[in-house]
Amino acid sequence: MTFKAEYIWIDGTAPTAKLRSKTKIITGAPAGLDALPLWGFDGSSTNQAEGHASDRVLKPVFSCPDPIRGGDDVLVLCEVLNTDMTPHASNTRAELAEVSARFAAQEPIFGIEQEYTFFDGTRPLGFPEGGYPAPQGGYYCGVGADEIFGREVVEAHLDHCLKAGLGISGINAEVMPGQWEFQVGPLAPLEVSDQLWVARWLLYRTAEDFKISATLDPKPVKGDWNGAGAHTNFSTKAMREGYDAIITACESLGEGSKPLDHVKNYGAGIDERLTGLHETAPWDEFTYGVSDRGASVRIPWQVEVDGKGYIEDRRPNANVDPYLVTRLMVDTCCTALEKAGQV
CATH class of the missing domain: 3.10.20.70 (Glutamine synthetase, N-terminal domain)
Known part of the structure; x- marks a missing residue:
């Protein structure tokens, strides 16, 4: 056979x-x-x-x-x-494999929120010819043909990912018309990265059958429209058990040259998306805060309430290489947690 x-x-x-x-x-x-x-x-x-x-x-x-x-x-x-x-x-995977093996005892896991935008030719799906749709606001998690564009492709892609056995944990419509998101994880660094790349391939291949295209461009429409990111949720065993480790991880991401070291590897065109507007922090500043979607790194409110959980790095672009972002976060945060004895 x-x-x-x-x-x-x-x-x-x-x-x-x-x-x-x-x-x-x-x-x-x-x-x-x-x-x-x-x-x-x-x-x-x-x-x-x-x-x-x-x-x-x-x-x-x-x-x-x-x-x-x-x-x-x-x-x-x-x-x-x-x-x-x-x-x-x-081959950026090889270096991630080394870092993941080095810190495996800390049990790092990730969930990555992959945003993307559908295009029909040169226009974002849902944008009228020669103009713009109503301002963003009602499109996020919306319903109805006047606000949602491309759902049939999204549902087909979700079914394909599930049939492939990928660790897809959800989908939703995003802030701009024709913009969507799927989430992969929680999974270990290599697993989440491998599966995100395959899910991206399936996205392009599925959209092909509908004669539209999908892009990971971080700022597909200039002006007063949200960009597209890949918010990266991260935790270790210590972070899932205590709040001190959460703070140590956040602080480590803001130390010295770390913010720029990370941002320069978080996807091309990041300065166009991380402007301080549209639910982003400026690309050249680092902040973290509870429930703050305008911060570089967000601590979900429930994490503060529970005193344990995970953090969300909101800086990575939609076009980020997951092997790079997971390697950098594991290396930076796990090194700091190790030095602090929080492992």
Whole structure:
């Protein structure tokens, strides 16, 4: 027997990487991740190699059922390696794996809120030709054809993610017309990042069938419209057990050069979105507060009441690389908690 394996990888396009994929026909009974073969591709066509030495290697790191093709077919997320089997320069997953292993005893977990915007040609879905819709306000978690655009795509995407076994925890319409969000997690750093990349691929692929496109542009419409982020919720075992660890984590994210070190890796175009308006903090300032959606990092009100829980870094753009944001948060917060003896 044979089955189709869709090999998916992250390319080397700068400043924002793109997803690529191609289909491999595999002969034999479907097997686990370890049995999926290495494969190759032309890195000179993906900004990952020069033409005179263009071969790059795809190493499967995550697989799940293919909800679009069905049957025994699978989706296969891959790391990109050089031909000597070392991680390619564009492979940000490899460094996250090292950091995650180092701090595994602290049991870090994440939930990432992925915002995105549908476009019909050059117009955001729901925007009239040659003009603008009513000001934002009623679209957030709205209902009705006058306020909601693209729900059929969103529902199809949700079903695909669930059939694939991804850790999707919810969806909602966002503040701007044609803007939506899905959430992945809570999961460990590598798991949430791998599954977010696959969920993004499924989003693009699902929208394809409806002849519209989805973008992770952090400011898809200039002016008085919300941007698109990837709010990143984070906790460790100590944070889930006590409030002192919550404060230590928040303080660590604001120390020294950490705010700018993080922000410069939180997605291209972040200065266009983090303006201090539209539920954001300025990109070059760091603040944290309880129930404050205008802060860089929010402590949910229930966390203060319970004296334990998680924090929400509101700075990451929709186009952030999840391998980068999870690595930075684990490294910064877990190092601080370790030094404070809060592990």
